[in-house]
Amino acid sequence: MAAGAGAEVMSPVAAPAGAGGGRAAGYTFRTAAEWAEFGAVLDLAYGGHPHSPAHSAVVGAVFEPKRSLVACYGGRPCATLAGYALEMTLPGGPSPVAGIGYVAVAPPHRRRGLMRELLRRALTALHEERAEPVAVLHSTEPGIYGRFGFGSASRAVEVSVPTEARAFAGEVDTAGLTLDVVSPEEARAAVADVYCACLSQRPGLFRRDDAWQRRAVEDEPESRHGAGRLLCMVVSGPGGEPRGYALYRLRPAWQRSRPRYALSVREVFALDPAAYAFIWRSLLDTDLAGAVSAAARPVDDPLLALLDDPRSAAPTVRDQLYARAVDLDRALTARTYSAPVDVVLEVRDAMCPWNEGRWQLTAEADGGSHGAAACTRTGAAADLALTAREVGAVLLGGGSLVQLAHAGRVAELRPGALRAASAAFRHDPAPFCPMAF
Ligand SMILES: CC(C)(COP(=O)(O)OP(=O)(O)OC[C@H]1O[C@@H](n2cnc3c(N)ncnc32)[C@H](O)[C@@H]1OP(=O)(O)O)[C@@H](O)C(=O)NCCC(=O)NCCS
Known part of the structure; x- marks a missing residue:
């Protein structure tokens, strides 16, 4: 983007009466x-x-x-x-x-x-x-960005596990692991190391330099809403090396003279299943806590498979990250595919008209042996017709072309093309982006 001039810092002035007409006139x-x-x-x-x-x-x-x-x-x-x-x-x-x-x-x-x-x-x-090649954003309201070609690319579940329902479905071997609870400042290096090592675990995670890392562990007093300061639980291996962490807060609450503190989790990452289970075990075993909740966890969070009674967590799904292909060919070749794919997409894109038209996407499974996927303009007949919004919804491997087709948002023009393309675009594990920007 072009460099800009300096600016005064002032309050916005009143809008021009009757200006607008949808073209931002006068600005x-x-x-x-x-x-x-x-x-x-x-x-x-x-x-x-x-x-x-x-x-x-x-x-x-x-x-x-x-x-x-x-x-x-x-x-x-x-x-x-x-x-x-x-x-x-x-x-x-x-x-x-x-x-x-x-x-x-x-x-x-x-x-x-x-x-x-x-x-x-x-x-x-x-x-x-x-x-x-790809633009991503978090949206305050789900109805805003679809018209601009952003699709709902990742979903999150909100969970709240009553501590009475903390039984796990199976034994977890946590031998050799130790636990510490410290301030995020003290845990800074451990948090940064574990997060960095987990980056490749899921689509949607982004690299955090020191400034982003500080943002991730920010402990703004005005956003505590009656809870205590941010705490960091760190799980370490036998050699003292950090293997996982949880950032969380406790808000005091009492019911009939019994403590029912609300423990809310901001972020959990772990390098392996044992460390992950140990963290959730320890959160759910926290004295005074009545429930352990998290506003956003991946839809396929292992926590839901750890719990013997996942229904008790009352998982509620919501939209999370929105994604958009800036340049369709570069966006579709920036990723790999879960199955071989050879499909012609007929794309409509009013916001970025350079993406309009027919594109042939070919790729082997998981990158294959012949290099990256290819996406080129073509005059061949289209297999699927869709808009930029549906492309955005499947860019990170989260959305389902089959689901979108059943909702009437993707048209299958060659029988069989839909299921094959849908399987290729899907990714396991599901995308997740724990931090808004
Ligand atoms: C959301 C917000 C940025 C919209 O700005 P705006 O300049 O009024 O939007 P525009 O005039 O460019 O509207 C463009 C289109 O989006 C629609 N739109 C605007 N806000 C919307 C909303 N909250 N929900 C659904 N649609 C919305 C408009 O109706 C218009 O639709 P159209 O193209 O079909 O006619 C503004 O209302 C705002 O600042 N809200 C509070 C902060 C916020 O929620 N920001 C979003 C952060 S992700």
Whole structure:
């Protein structure tokens, strides 16, 4: 994205009466100067919760102004979009992806096409600069980004396990493992090492440098909501080497004079099944805790197979990461496929019209022996017809083309093409992205 001018930090001004018409008339757009100029817009956009200086420092440290955009009215920022250069695990391995966050428009300036224009500019810049082939974002509401070609690419389950239901389905051998509970600051190296070693476990995980690592263990007092400070449980192997960790908080609660503390888990990673089971065993055995909950776990979290009574966890599925092919050919060849595939896709893409048309995708299973997948324009008859949104939904291996076809969102034009392509796009384990950006 092109470099931008500096900026004053001011409150957004009132919107022009009657402006808009969906084309963001009367507004100027530029790259961001610094994180501080996002502040006033985000404060208003998210309901008057100004960021504390400590939080601004942590979020500001991962901010990439040259990749981020602001829309201005009367010289003042009134809409924002943050861009990040991430390296994310896709099926088959790591790939550069463009993270998008903090898409926000100050209330007086809404429904005038500013979000659309910011996204259009960001995606067009990625395309013109042949930057990251895939864009990803977390969305506050599921209904926003489909129209822009982003598909629901990973799902998460919210779980809450009553500690009475903590029995495991089988024996877990935790011999030689030890447990410690320390502050995230003390556990920083262990957290970073374990997370890094787990990166290839699932699509959706992205590499965290020191600044992202600080963001991952941030302990903002204003977001504790009555809970204690963030704690870190670290499991180590016989040689003292870290093998897993959990970041969590405890919120005091009492019922009929009995302690029913709420233990909420932010993040759990482990290098092997024994360490993973030991962490959950220890969380569920925490004195005073009435339930152990996590707002987001992978849909195929081993926890649900560890529990003898997984129904007690009341897993509730929701959408999580949204993904989009910036350049269809580069996006589809940035990953591997679970089965051999040779399919012609007829793609519609109003937001990124350079992706429109027919594309032939060929690949061997899991990368095969003849190199990467190939995706080229073709005049051949189409096997499947779909929009960019459905492509986004299956990019990370999470969505199902069969499911989308049964919902009428993918058309099978050659009998048999749907099941074969669906099996090739699916990935086991399922994608998951524990951290919003
Ligand atoms: C969501 C938000 C960024 C939209 O900005 P905006 O400039 O008003 O959006 P636009 O005018 O560009 O709208 C583009 C399209 O999205 C739709 N849209 C906008 N907000 C939407 C929402 N919350 N849910 C569903 N659709 C929405 C518009 O109706 C319009 O649809 P159309 O193209 O079919 O006519 C803005 O309302 C906001 O800042 N909300 C609070 C912060 C937030 O939730 N941000 C999203 C972070 S992931």
